Amino acid sequence: MREFLKTKGFKMTPQRERIFKAFFGLGQHVTVDELYAKVRESDRSIGYATVWRNLKLICKVGLAEEVNLGDGVTRYDRITREPHGHLFCLGCKKLIEFETTEMVPGLTAVASAQRFKPEGFKIEITGYCEKCQSEHKEAETPQAVRW
Amino acid sequence: MREFLKTKGFKMTPQRERIFKAFFGLGQHVTVDELYAKVRESDRSIGYATVWRNLKLICKVGLAEEVNLGDGVTRYDRITREPHGHLFCLGCKKLIEFETTEMVPGLTAVASAQRFKPEGFKIEITGYCEKCQSEHKEAETPQAVRW
DNA sequence: ATGGATGCAAAGCCTTTGCAAGCTT
DNA sequence: AAGCTTGCAAAGGCTTTGCATCCAT
Numbered sequence: 001m002r003e004f005l006k007t008k009g010f011k012m013t014p015q016r017e018r019i020f021k022a023f024f025g026l027g028q029h030v031t032v033d034e035l036y037a038k039v040r041e042s043d044r045s046i047g048y049a050t051v052w053r054n055l056k057l058i059c060k061v062g063l064a065e066e067v068n069l070g071d072g073v074t075r076y077d078r079i080t081r082e083p084h085g086h087l088f089c090l091g092c093k094k095l096i097e098f099e100t101t102e103m104v105p106g107l108t109a110v111a112s113a114q115r116f117k118p119e120g121f122k123i124e125i126t127g128y129c130e131k132c133q134s135e136h137k138e139a140e141t142p143q144a145v146r147w
Numbered sequence: 148m149r150e151f152l153k154t155k156g157f158k159m160t161p162q163r164e165r166i167f168k169a170f171f172g173l174g175q176h177v178t179v180d181e182l183y184a185k186v187r188e189s190d191r192s193i194g195y196a197t198v199w200r201n202l203k204l205i206c207k208v209g210l211a212e213e214v215n216l217g218d219g220v221t222r223y224d225r226i227t228r229e230p231h232g233h234l235f236c237l238g239c240k241k242l243i244e245f246e247t248t249e250m251v252p253g254l255t256a257v258a259s260a261q262r263f264k265p266e267g268f269k270i271e272i273t274g275y276c277e278k279c280q281s282e283h284k285e286a287e288t289p290q291a292v293r294w
Numbered sequence: 295a296t297g298g299a300t301g302c303a304a305a306g307c308c309t310t311t312g313c314a315a316g317c318t319t
Numbered sequence: 320a321a322g323c324t325t326g327c328a329a330a331g332g333c334t335t336t337g338c339a340t341c342c343a344t
Contacts, residue, residue, distance in 0.1 A: 047301040068217035115277040130262040
């Protein structure tokens with residue numbers, strides 16, 4: 001990893017090493033806060049900004065990508081083997097992945113048709129997971145627009 | 148529209164009417180700022196919060212939906228005839244739509260397989276449009292992590 | 295020695311909300 | 320009258336950045 005970064009023009013530091021390990025140790029869809037909390041377990045001196053910047057760095061060197069589900073928080077998804085989409089539960093915020101390999105060719109075709117150079121694909125399904133469906137109910141009886 | 152809102156428990160007001168007209172008059176992918184600017188052209192007294200709340204209301208009654216491309220700004224997309232995806236240019240931020248009707252069945256199937264109740268589908272392709280491809284070049288030679 | 299990397303604190307930016315007053319129904 | 324709406328100003332909440340200092344190379 002140290003070598004890999006060097007070829008990209010970056011240096012390895014103790015903090016960076018801990019952050020990287022923690023990131024790749026955690027599952028997918030990590031938020032800055034989650035990673036920060038994890039990293040702090042082994043080193044209370046690491047700053048929030050450092051974690052944030054390294055998360056950005058990981059994306060920059062192509063090891064992860066940002067995922068935005070529209071809930072105001074940016075998640076970082078490690079780029080893995082197969083391309084995948086997300087099922088995002090609006091109730092418990094849980095994220096479930098599903099394979100999208102077979103959809104990529106079609107999307108690539110769509111992009112080419114527009115002379116568009118694709119960098120990434122995002123396929124998301126929002127809704128309610130089995131558990132939250134019952135709790136959600138049709139409480140949909142708006143009274144006043146009060147958010 | 149007044150009747151429609153009434154059935155949902157909401158009232159029609161002069162401001163709301165202007166906001167709705169402006170929203171449906173503008174194209175797709177409108178941001179709060181854009182709609183606010185548009186509305187202010189005909190009524191300088193309408194507040195930002197009112198525009199924002201009405202945009203939320205439009206979504207609440209099912210006439211539009213939020214779109215988050217990860218650039219920090221929420222866009223509001225009128226729900227139209229056919230389901231569609233977006234091609235988002237990372238350079239000029241331009242948004243191009245494309246039909247996704249044929250992909251919906253497959254996604255619905257994915258959701259059912261997880262006993263997930265889908266509320267919405269999102270398909271996005273990020274990259275560079277024809278015009279921005281040349282300008283973008285491979286300036287990808289990171290020097291320091293300075294964001 | 296260089297120039298990238300860190301920490302902290304402070305900005306930034308958009309999104310939301312508290313309230314008192316104003317309008318539809 | 321009852322309660323949804325509106326405007327303004329102030330919070331919020333997360334993402335970025337300025338800087339002086341530190342450290343990898």
